Amino acid sequence: MTPILSPQGLAGLVFLGCVAMTIAGAVVATNAGRLIRAVTGLALCLVGVAGIYYFLDSPFVALMQILIYAGAVCVTIVFAVMLAEPHELKRIGKIHALAGPASILAAAVLTWGLAALAVKTAWQPAACRANNGAVEEVGQSMLTTYSMSFELISVVLLIAIIGSLVLARAGRSK
Amino acid sequence: MSVHPDVARVIGYVVGTIAFVALNASFLVWLERKVAGHIQRRIGPKEVGPFGIFQSLADGIKLMSKQLIVPEGADGLLFRLAPLLVMIPAVMVYVVIPFGPALVARDINMGILVIFAFASINVLGLLLGGWGSNNKYAVISATRAVSQNVAYEIPMLLTVVTLVMITHTMSLNQIVAQQPTIKDWYLFPWNGSIMLPIGFLIFFICSMAETNRAPFDLGEAESELVAGFHTEYAGMGFGLFFLGEYSNVFVGCALASIMFLGGWQCPFGLYPGVHWMLIKTYFLVFVVMWVRWTYPRTTLYGLLNLSWKVLIPFALLNLLVTAALLKVF
CATH class of the missing domain: 1.20.120.1200 (NADH-ubiquinone/plastoquinone oxidoreductase chain 6, subunit NuoJ)
Incomplete structure (x- = not known):
């Protein structure tokens, strides 16, 4: 020990x-x-x-x-x-009698699935990973390999900002 | 039994950091009262010890002997948790601050990120403290503190990004090593970008606002909100908020002196070491206090306008100009 x-x-x-x-x-x-x-x-x-x-x-x-x-x-x-x-x-309403057992079952299935996935997957050994997630590597792959997802995420954020502005304006005129 | 050197190092740094945070806070409280006194043509504390230097130790003992009262109707758990949430990140950030060439607890190559990551938890402590107190003034103050912190984090991080683009590293010790003499300081416009002095100004204003210091202390505006988010706190609960604030002031100034003023390097290339770091940082702390006792408190709208309409556009301009200069030259 x-x-x-x-x-x-x-x-x-x-x-x-x-x-x-x-x-x-x-x-x-x-x-x-x-x-x-x-x-x-x-x-x-x-x-x-x-x-x-x-x-x-x-x-x-x-x-x-x-x-x-x-x-x-x-x-x-x-x-x-x-x-x-x-x-x-306040807690809303009464919880259904089956809710407890069902959620335990769902959690058990999920845990089993994730554990099986973790054990069965052929993980890449640590040495092959891109420079242990250094900032330069992350930045480069964000702007080259994953530039599409990166741009899409910024569009999602833009839509969220516009949406909140629309909601806030509607609230102000009331 | 012999202790492993790494373990001894860990224990040494933990004890040393906590001792430094406490001593630094008590020194800064004394300094603040002295500075305030002399600016207002008083002399400040003078009874306890020479020049009253032990006044804050006496105050600390008084605070510790007081009872921690949890007000009726307050959320007891969150109320007790909030001072800890302010204090723990404030101590954690000292892990990466290089006080000297070798005097740094853990010199990881993302030092700047560590400081900003842990500093961002501080707000959560203020929010929970304000909410948990079950006091309307505390809640108003907490919402103010958050909107202020969110607003000023943006220009601050933009300035830091700009500086990192010039230094090519996020390791604080390497940034210091790049500035051996006064002409290499990143404060000056000839070291990479003509916008650097403006960057320093933005960073310094933001660090004052982030630590809720006057003239940006809207969160604890005594004339409107009693004492803000720590209205209901007695004894050491209040003491921890105070310790956290002064520790954050020190960290903000230390970061400014590391990034723009060469940290532990001597301006003239003679005897670099921990004393230069302390001289530069405490000078900036003195400037922060000087500003506090010179300017009156702003209004909430003035505060937010300053950030969103002045500092953020300038920080963005700083970023663009620096990027263009780096690309061209």
Whole structure:
């Protein structure tokens, strides 16, 4: 057994911490009674996932995960909740009797499918990957190989901005 | 039992960073009160220790001995979580700041990105604190802080992107290494782009706004909002918000001195080291305080207009001109 006070031991501890953060965050996000607590759980979960990316040798993806998801998406959600819903959201209606077992079944199938996919796929060994996700490589493939998807994403964002402007204008004239 | 050198290094940096954050904050509180005093023709704190330098330690002990009260109707969990969410990222960013050629906890090649990634969590702490307090002033203040942070993050990141285009690296230590003497500072227009001084100005204004400092402290406008998002916090809960703010001020100024003023390099090429980093950073901190006690608070619309109508267009122009210059030359 590796002693805890060694580099590997500490790394293992931090890894377990990230996994625990991801799971705890996900549980809070799905079970919290208050919307704003659920968002906090989501933020925790996303930071945990970022930690796992870091362990997979992709610091760029990990940092982008924190910057975009925890720093921007979660803040936007909290902001929207604060503006739109001053009081806590009440749980709507009764849950169907079959909902619990059905969701457990669905989760089990999904987990099994993902696990099978992870085990069965012939993954490329780490050495063959493009320079461990360095910024230059990411930038170059974004503007060459994936330029179509990159442009499409910006069009989607543009439509979202125009849509929100249209909604905001309609609200102002009321 | 012998401890592995890497483990000893980790423990050393963790203890050192936390000690530095706390000491830095207590020093800056004292400095702020002294600067404010002298600007207003007072003398500031003078009773505790020589020149009152131990005043903030006394204040810290007072804050720690106070009870942390959770107001009725507040969301207890989020209320207690918010100061931590402000404090943890504020400490995390010190991991990549190069204080000296070898004095950096982890010199990863995306240092700038680490700082901005963790700094962006800070807002979440303010939001949750404001919301969790169950206080209308706190909620108004939190919404203000967020709209301000979102608005000023854009020109700030655009300026940083422009600088990274010139330096070709995001490693803070390499950026410092590229500026050995005063004529190589990225502050000056002959080092890559004629827009660099404007970039520095935009970055400095944005870092003041991002840390909610006056004249941009709309989030805690005392005359309208009692004390903003930390209205309901007592004792060390308030203390942590304060520590986080001063630590962020230091990080903003440290980043400005690393990116534009050559960090730990001596301007004249003599004895580079941690002292130059501290001299440059604390000089910028002093400028931030000087601005705070000289200019009155802006209005919310003035603040947002400044960002969206002045800083963002100039930052975009900066980006375009720099890109064109880099392409041509």
